[in-house]
Amino acid sequence: MLKLIFKPCIYAAIVSLVLLQSCLKDTSSKTYNIFSPIYTTKAAARSGVKNEAPQPVVSPGKIFVLGNYLFLNEVDKGIHVIDNSNPSNPINKYFIPIPGNVDLAVKGNVLYADMYRDLLAIDISNPLNVQVKKVVENTFPQRVYTNGFVGDTSLIITGWVKKDTTIEYNNNNYYAFDNAVLLSSSSGGSSSSLNAPVGIAGSMARFTLMNNYLYTVTNMELNVIDITQPMNPVFNNMVQVGWRIETIYPFKNNLFIGSSTGMFIYSTTDPAHPSLVSQFSHVTACDPVIADGDNAYVTLRTGTTCAGSVNQLDILNIQDLQAPTLVKSYLLSNPHGLSKSGNHLFICDGAGGLKVFDASDANNLQLLQTIANINAYDIITLNNNAIVVAADGVYQYDYSNPSGLVLRSKIGL
Amino acid sequence: MKYILCSILICQCFYSTAQLQKSKLVFSSINNVALVVGETKNAFAVQSKNGFQKGTWFAGIGSGFDFYEKRTIPLFLALQKDFFNGPKKLFVYTDAGINFRWLQSTDYLYKNSTSKPGLYYELGLGFKVKFKNNTGLNFSAGYNLKQVKETYNPFWYIFPVQPPNPEVIEKYNSSFRRVIIRLGLTI
Numbered sequence: 001m002l003k004l005i006f007k008p009c010i011y012a013a014i015v016s017l018v019l020l021q022s023c024l025k026d027t028s029s030k031t032y033n034i035f036s037p038i039y040t041t042k043a044a045a046r047s048g049v050k051n052e053a054p055q056p057v058v059s060p061g062k063i064f065v066l067g068n069y070l071f072l073n074e075v076d077k078g079i080h081v082i083d084n085s086n087p088s089n090p091i092n093k094y095f096i097p098i099p100g101n102v103d104l105a106v107k108g109n110v111l112y113a114d115m116y117r118d119l120l121a122i123d124i125s126n127p128l129n130v131q132v133k134k135v136v137e138n139t140f141p142q143r144v145y146t147n148g149f150v151g152d153t154s155l156i157i158t159g160w161v162k163k164d165t166t167i168e169y170n171n172n173n174y175y176a177f178d179n180a181v182l183l184s185s186s187s188g189g190s191s192s193s194l195n196a197p198v199g200i201a202g203s204m205a206r207f208t209l210m211n212n213y214l215y216t217v218t219n220m221e222l223n224v225i226d227i228t229q230p231m232n233p234v235f236n237n238m239v240q241v242g243w244r245i246e247t248i249y250p251f252k253n254n255l256f257i258g259s260s261t262g263m264f265i266y267s268t269t270d271p272a273h274p275s276l277v278s279q280f281s282h283v284t285a286c287d288p289v290i291a292d293g294d295n296a297y298v299t300l301r302t303g304t305t306c307a308g309s310v311n312q313l314d315i316l317n318i319q320d321l322q323a324p325t326l327v328k329s330y331l332l333s334n335p336h337g338l339s340k341s342g343n344h345l346f347i348c349d350g351a352g353g354l355k356v357f358d359a360s361d362a363n364n365l366q367l368l369q370t371i372a373n374i375n376a377y378d379i380i381t382l383n384n385n386a387i388v389v390a391a392d393g394v395y396q397y398d399y400s401n402p403s404g405l406v407l408r409s410k411i412g413l
Numbered sequence: 414m415k416y417i418l419c420s421i422l423i424c425q426c427f428y429s430t431a432q433l434q435k436s437k438l439v440f441s442s443i444n445n446v447a448l449v450v451g452e453t454k455n456a457f458a459v460q461s462k463n464g465f466q467k468g469t470w471f472a473g474i475g476s477g478f479d480f481y482e483k484r485t486i487p488l489f490l491a492l493q494k495d496f497f498n499g500p501k502k503l504f505v506y507t508d509a510g511i512n513f514r515w516l517q518s519t520d521y522l523y524k525n526s527t528s529k530p531g532l533y534y535e536l537g538l539g540f541k542v543k544f545k546n547n548t549g550l551n552f553s554a555g556y557n558l559k560q561v562k563e564t565y566n567p568f569w570y571i572f573p574v575q576p577p578n579p580e581v582i583e584k585y586n587s588s589f590r591r592v593i594i595r596l597g598l599t600i
Contacts, residue, residue, distance in 0.1 A: 023556060025452050025590045028586070029586045030583060031583070
């Protein structure tokens with residue numbers, strides 16, 4: 001019986017393999033976007049930094065609040081200046097085009113913003129005549145393009161032309177980011193006199209203001225910029241912190257710095273020379289940090305760029321700043337920015353929405369409310385008004401009842 | 414030669430049509446393991462086709478696992494035509510349907526990706542030996558195509574502290590043309 005089967009079988013297999021050999025083919029195509037840069041000279045870009053007509057919010061980034069004004073970064077494009085006197089009806093007043101801008105801080109009448117590698121001090125005292133007063137060049141040298149687009153001393157990129165492209169390849173090499181342009185970001189910058197009002201940044205900020213100094217973090221360093229003369233920021237010095245530094249948060253003469261490997265506390269007793277007080281290590285993850293009197297709140301999240309496998313909130317006891325200790329961890333979806341107001345903790349949980357916790361007992365956080373259906377990124381809480389940056393715009397909620405947030409307005413798409 | 418072959422096929426068709434009218438409809442299940450031979454590598458696949466046999470015709474639906482290059486699950490309609498009577502038969506078959514991606518955690522595209530069904534078909538020739546209890550052993554070789562369509566959001570920013578980024582989508586469309594050699598049981 002076996003003979004009956006195997007003889008013809010083997011013949012058939014051999015014949016088919018021989019005949020069809022030329023038909024064996026693995027093909028793969030990859031369709032993706034190529035972004036070709038649009039260059040302009042640095043001089044032209046700087047002269048273009050002025051007040052322009054308000055523009056729609058398309059890709060909101062970092063946010064900064066000063067008085068009744070919101071300063072909202074449009075990623076890599078510039079800054080929206082929004083009159084928020086009435087949070088239920090914010091008015092988009094004007095737009096300041098700043099190519100490559102991702103971070104900002106405001107003190108008094110001076111707006112500090114990054115323009116790729118450079119720090120700009122912008123006079124905003126007259127909304128009809130916004131002017132660049134000073135450029136501190138190469139403050140953020142790590143802000144570079146990769147894959148063939150190298151920073152140039154005289155040219156910067158002001159935009160991108162997007163084009164769909166399909167390529168064929170046979171080795172299924174998904175690791176080939178052919179011609180893709182990857183933009184890395186670090187940033188810094190801000191300013192003013194001692195008595196000038198200082199604004200509030202979100203927890204994802206990489207700029208912060210304290211006394212007469214603007215502190216900015218890049219991937220590895222803490223930059224100290226003297227802003228005793230607000231319109232004339234002067235780079236003071238740089239402190240090596242570690243790897244993959246992400247955020248900076250000021251609290252009581254200390255700077256809480258979040259990195260993907262842990263939290264650093266720097267003292268600004270000598271503001272020109274911040275010194276390391278302590279460090280708390282955690283698993284690899286992205287981690288914005290905020291602090292109050294007794295505790296620091298660190299959100300750890302995963303993501304392609306963050307690595308790691310943890311999505312949680314860590315609460316650290318910082319009563320002894322030199323030896324922070326873990327109080328408790330709480331599992332979350334994909335936490336980003338956070339803010340604390342009184343006993344209430346607000347966490348932007350990425351696609352999980354905005355979550356409000358009763359944090360009177362750090363050992364027993366109680367979830368009060370989840371606002372789903374927004375991809376929340378960062379938040380500032382101020383006077384019962386929660387300003388939430390999400391993927392599709394800026395939401396404002398009345399949180400006088402933390403269990404029942406009421407939407408006041410939305411700016412954006 | 415080709416005229417002779419055509420004549421035999423036509424005669425066989427007339428003969429089987431006559432047989433079809435006489436024969437009963439019976440459930441049949443064809444289960445096989447396969448060696449998949451492709452341009453760059455070889456792999457295994459398993460398959461089960463279930464349907465009804467009437468005379469020399471079989472029609473049914475099938476599914477299985479295909480581990481060539483990208484793990485997939487085909488779902489298809491199957492048609493098979495036997496030639497000659499007796500315990501030993503030749504047959505031709507065709508399968509046509511769609512192919513679903515089954516992502517593994519080790520796949521590069523595992524995170525942030527979605528897939529759409531791709532085309533799946535196979536044409537082949539086989540040989541089968543029928544035993545007494547109506548079961549049979551079959552062997553076949555065919556030409557097979559499977560398509561895989563995937564969409565991936567690679568999350569482009571290198572640094573983690575970026576605001577929400579605009580969607581950047583990569584679309585992958587792969588086609589694998591292989592020879593599949595199958596050995597299986599018909600019950």
